[in-house]
Amino acid sequence: MIRTLLIVALVVWALILLGRWVARVLAPVREIRRAVQQAREQATGAATSSHRPPERLLACALCGTRVPASRALHGVTDELVYCSERCRDAATSRASIQAAG
């Protein structure tokens, strides 16, 4: 009877020790896993933030071609935007002809 109790107590104690050991061994693994997951989330976050939203398109005042706002050329004498220097020059010369005529 006492022997059985002793064996049960020993087994319980061994299980407790084993549980502590497993927790201690797994703690760094959990840390690493968390760090990896954080890095992955940061990477995907950086990827989505570096993937900029589509740029606003502006229509050329002369030909109507849509160009991204950063590539659009602003008129020299007016507030209009143009797709290319050719369109801007053509519009400028046309405006000066109209002003002269």
Ligand SMILES: [Zn+2]
């Ligand atoms: Zn144009």
